[in-house]
Amino acid sequence: MILLDYPYVSDFLKDTIVQNQFPVIATSEAIAIMEDRPANWISEQKAVAQIRQNPLLHLYTNSENSIAWIKQHLSDTSLPEKIETFKNKFRFRQLIQEAYPDYFFSAAQLSDLRKMDVSAFKFPFIIKPAIGFFSIAVHKVDKVEDWPEIVSKIEEQIKKTSNLYPQEVVSDTEFIIESYIKGEEYAFDCYFNEKGEPTILNVLHHVFMSEADVSDRVYTSSKAIIERLSPAIMEFLHLVGKKIDLRNFPLHIEIRETAPGKIIPIEVNPMRFGGWCTTADLTWFTYGINSYEYFFKSQKPDWEKVFKGRENKKYSLILLDNQSDVPQESIAYFNFDTLAKDFENPLHVRKVNMDKFGVFGFLFTETSEGNERELDEILHSDLKKYMVLK
Structure with missing residues (x-):
């Protein structure tokens, strides 16, 4: 069954739910989200009883x-504990510590950051909410002199987002300080089936402008990326599966490749794929894989078939966020038509309410090898050329 909630549910996920008649838990949020679509509703009470059974x-x-709904209604099941193990980055580090004995991490409270003496820490390091989402309040600290300014930024960012997301999504109190992992960053969607066997649904390269960049602007998938990293990812998933019993359990995981074929996890997001229906929808627009159906039906991608005709293509998810100095109140609208013309083959344009969510939207696109310039340009763009001012 599916538990829907805000901030965003894509039309593709809604259509998938209706076409397959996947049971949807009839929360007030889900009913509003699905609007008049003919969903296969199941009452909250009945859903809880079935999951317990x-x-x-x-x-x-x-x-x-x-x-929050799971913690409230399913507190007597194993789900809240599994979710907390993954969502709390400090607890997750403890879970896998023996596999990465040289990796430094420590917990800290927001109220203690200003008075902390970090001079003895190994630089650079990363500080981020122990429970976090969407790169909110994530910072790389290069030297001790940067600490006061970064703490000020964290306090400001937490204040701005505290009303957007509940405590279960972004913690405004507990932080984790951990080693900066050098290497390229990747994200992938996967699930464990009824037998506890993992299946990879997609792997994406999280591209950054520089080492100091922590934004989510560009994620790119390809045949080469998936084939090269799948063995290391499967080894890591088997490790996690030995530590915690995961069956019929979806995950969205971020990792860094520290050396060829060697990966270290950054964070694990339980019970879902990429946020805002992004990475799961991307597999459909690009590879013809409906990740939601694959999870519910325990299907595995036939990658040889999937990659046929796509060997020299790159598929990207692009976050259209305002990184310019133009205040939101000065922007009349974002010109998506102009944006689409700057790409070889835009597959899907997703518009969202910037005033409400803080981003203009998302772009799913196909790029031929040799034409990566379009991806590099959007990565470094402040998007001003697409903003129409008031």
Whole structure:
């Protein structure tokens, strides 16, 4: 069954739910989100009873916001504990510590950051909410002199986002300080089936402008990326599966490749794929894989078939966020038509309410090898050329 919540549910996910008649838990949020679509509704009481009766029941959430419902209604099941193990980055580091004995991490409270003496820490390091989402309040600290300014930025960012996301999504108190992992960053969607066997649904390269960049502007998938990293990812998933019993359980995971074929996890997001229906929808627009159906039906991608005709293509998810000095109140609208013309083959344009969510939208696109310039340009763009001012 599916547990829907805000901030966003794509039309593709809604259509998938209706076409497959996947049971949807009839929360007030889900009813409003699905509008008049003919969903296969199941009452909250009945859903809770079924999950308690059958712990292996498939349950998918589109949003971190759903964690609060699970904690409230399923506190006597194993789900809240598993979610907390993954969502709390400090606890997750403890879970896998023996596999990465040289990796430094420590917990800290927001109220203690200003008075902390970080001079003895190994630089650079990363500080971020122990429970976090969407790169909110994530910072790389290069030297001790930067600490006061970064703490000020964290305090300001947490203040701005505290009303957007619940405590279960972004913690405004506890932070984790951990080693800066050198290497390229990747994200992937996967799930564990009823037998506890993992399946990879997609792997994307998270491209940054520089080492100091922590934004989410560009994620790119390709045949080469998936084939090269799948063995290391499967080894890591088997490690996690030995530590915690995961069955019929979806995950969105971020990693860094520290050396060829060697990866270290950054964070694990339970019960869902990429936020805002991004990475799961991307697999459909690019590879013809409906990740939601694959999870509920325990299907595995036939990658040889999927990659046929796509060997020399790159598929990207582009976050259209305002990184310019133009204040939101000065922008009349974002010109998506102009944006689409700057790409070889835009597959899907997703518009969202900038005033409400803080981003203009997302672009799913196909790029031929040799034409990566379009991806590099959008990565470094402040997007001013697409803003129409008032």
